[in-house]
Each structure stands twice: as structure tokens, then as C-alpha cells.
Amino acid sequence: MYRVVFLGVLLFLLLRLLSLAILPIFNDESIYMVWGGRLLEDWGAKTFISIDGKQIGTPIIYGFTQYLPFDPLISGRLINVLFSLITYFAIVTIYIKYLKGKNLFPLILLLTFNPYVLLYDRLAIPDSIITALYSLALLVVFRLRGKFQIWDSIILGAIIAIGWYVKSTILLFFMPLVFFYVFSFIKEKELRKQIVLSIVAVFLAFYVIILPHLEHPLYKKMQGRDIKRILSISEVMAFPIKNWLTNAKQIVMLILGYGTPLVFISMIFAIKRSLREFVLPVLFLIIPIFFELFFLNYIDARYLIVVSPLILLIAALYLDTSTLNKKVFSYITIGVVLISGVLIAFFPLKYYQAIQFIPVMKNDFSQYVTGWTSGYGVKEATDWLWNKSRERPMFVFIRDDSGNPEEGTVVYMRKNERVIVLPVGMLDELYKNKDRLILRDPRFYFVSRGTQMGGIESKVKLAVKFPKPLDPEYVGVYEIVR
Secondary structure, eight states: OOHHHHHHHHHHHHHHHHHTTTTTOOOHHHHHHHHHHHHHTTTTSGGGGSSSOOOOOHHHHHHHTEEEEEEEEHHHHHHHHHHHHHHHHHHHHHIISSOOOOOOOHHHHHHOOOOOHHHHHTTTHHHHHHHHHHHHHHHHHHTTTTTHHHHHHHHHOOOOOOOHHGGGGGGHHHHHHHHHHHHHHHHHHHHHHHHHHHHHHHHHHHHHHHHHHHHOOHHHHHHHHGGTTOHHHHHHHTTHHHHHHHHHHHHHHHHHHOOHHHHHHHHHHHHHHGGGEEEHHHHHHHHHHHHHHHBSSOOOHHHHHGGGHHHHHHHHHHHHHHSSHHHHHOOOOHHHHHHHHHHHHOOOOHHHHHHOOHHHHHHHHHHHHSTTOOOHHHHHHHHHHHHHHSSSEEEEEEEESSSTHHHHHHHTTTTTTTTTEEGGGGGGHHHTGGGGSSSSSSSSEEEETTTBBOOGGGGGEEEEEOHHHTTTTTEEEEOOOO
């Protein structure tokens, strides 16, 4: 059994590491890295709370990776791969120790190749971190069951609190957790005192750890932005049927698409066959989905990723079978997942073209491969500038905007001492003080978002442009001439 787990880890890591840089830097990756770099350089300033009143954990993590001696994108994504290993071990432990799974191969292959988890495991955004902590918290709930020890309760509260510092999506865990405690209180009368103490320990540990952030004046001022996507009670009581139907369609299509239909079918068969055997994973899967269905303004794949390992866990319990007919179904299911996983890992553009018939999924995945949120052209442009900087130092100007290619340029140029990246609004001031510049005899370049020139169209000439493969846009490098 342990040999299978070890070999599974090697396969799990190999697939992710070999495909780590194939998908270019995503919009949110560049934003988090820039925020994090500024946060660590100027601790205590306004960036202490990050941007838009959100938690500081994510920019801290990805800001720290900018100081590692690797490509900044690789560094950030390596962190996510390490967190994805936590998901792997937590789910495998639940499967073996608490659900008495016997055949590990279906679960390991699903965790390794499933497109849903594989996509986010290779992006420097917080979703794989939250997924890991959600899975780890569920493992602790299994430990609590029937014992309700205080230390386990404190650990559970701490895990959720750490997750809250990364992304508030982790709060979805509290909803099924309340049901778990209520059912346990009703069923296990002799443990009611321990259950109450356990509840107190969980919430107290959680509150104590997040309190410093809650009391930060910037968070108090801006925290409303965290809940703008949640429907109010009055809006829910108005029965927004259209919104619910749209959310339901999004949820089903995203799970069917990213997770592959046969995995979804396997999960349904498993629940139908023996729900009592794994009621906890189902509880922590279904309740968050129902909350998102009825209380969110809109759904995208990143809201569902936290529960995706539970879909794989439940499906694997059905695929772990010995009858011939079910073995054939198991082989077909895993085969489809393998093909989909390899496609999204090594050929993301072909994967995007293959899912055109699923509009919901196409629209969700398009942000990673098309338009300005995708990173195509960013690395190519910065590599070109990096090579030019060997000849002469330079100032590189960008539009005062977030995302790609602006903050992607900052990320890739951070370690180049011969390049200073500045917002284009500083260009005139720089020219006025040209004789006192920190760089001697510099060149001046501008990185454009296609034809968006930041108001300096008359001052530049095109040096080189790098087109995006699936749309007419490009990242342009312009030399500034006056």
C-alpha cells in the first residue's frame, strides 16, 4: 500500500513539474506577485492589508517566492504544487484509513490527472492552497468523529483560520461543520459535553488567529468588498429563480466539463449505492455547493475547486470494484481522465479548442489562454527587453493598470538591476531630469497592451510585437523617441 502511495506521489509531482511553465503567466498571478513584492518591501504601509480589503496571506506567499533564485513564475507555481501534495495525502489518508478503500489506483490516477485539480495546481493563485486546507480540515473532522478531542478541535480551528488569511472561500467549511456537530450532538448523547467543548475550541482558535486582521483599520474600512458577490437575505427571499437556474447550470457544466462526465456519473452511482458509508465527504461536498447555488451572484470554476477532491474521492469509491462490468467502466473513466489531464497539462490551447461545445466551460477557461488575462506574449516581451538590457540599461514604462502585461513586466524584471520599470505617467518628469538619472545613458521602452499606448502614441516607434496565438491582440515593445 505504501509503495503505491509513494509511486503515486512521484507520478503526481512529475506531471505537474514537467508542465509547470507551459501555460503562461495568468493575470491574477502577476497581480499577486507584484502586490506581494511591494508588501514585503514596505511592511506596514497600505499594502499591509493587500488590495480591496482582502486577506494578506496570498500576496505574502507569492511575494516571498520572488526572492527565490528561480524564474518568478516557476517559484510561485512550485508553492502551489507543494500545497497540492497536502490535498493528495489528506484525501488518500481519508480513503485508506476512514473509508476503508482497498484499491488505490483509481483515486491516485484521478487526483493526478483530473483536469479540474491539475489546472489550479500549476497556477500561482490561492485556489490550490485553499483546496489543500479544506481537504486537511476534513481529515481532522474524521479524527474528531466519536472522540471530539480538544487538541484536534484547536487544530481544526487553526487550519480554517490560516485558510481565511489566504482566501475567504475556506469559510464554506463552517456550513457542513455545523451540520456535523448538530448530528453528532443528537446521535452521541454520552459525548455531548465533549462536543460542546470541541465547538468552543474550534471557533475560539479560529477567532483568536484572525483577530489581528479583523481589527486592522483598513480591513474594517474595506471588508464590504469581500461580500459583494453574495446575495443579501432580502434578495434570496425574493426567490431569484433566474439567478439560481444560471448558477445550477454553471455548477453542473463546470463539474461535468473539468471533472469529465464519467467521474460525475461515478460519484452519483457511489452516493446512490452506499451513502451511509461516506456521509461525511458527501456532507462537505453538497452543502457548500448548495450555498453557492442559492447565495452567490455568479459561479465560476474557482468557487468549486475546494470541493473537487471530494468528487474524486467519492467517485473512486465506486471505481474501486471487482466486478467485470464495473471494471470496464472504471478503465474507460480513468482513460478519459488521463487523456483530458495530459491535454490540459501539455496542450492547453488544444484543450481550449476541444471544449468549444461547452460554452460555460469555454468561457471559464478562455481567461487562461485568450485576451489580456492570458500571459501569451508577456514572457517573450520581457525576454527581449532583458537581452537588450545587456547592451545598455533601460527604463521600461507601462500603463497604470493591473494584470498583464503591465504587472507581468514588473514580475519578470524585478531581478534585473539594469532595468527600472515605471508607470508611463512619470515619463515627462523623467525627461526633465534626464541629466540626474540613476541609470547612465539609458534606453527608454514602453510595453503596450496591444494598441493601448497610455497616451504616448506620438512618442514611440514599434520595436517588436508578440501576438497572442488565439486572438488578434499582441504585447508590443516600443522604443520611446523624442
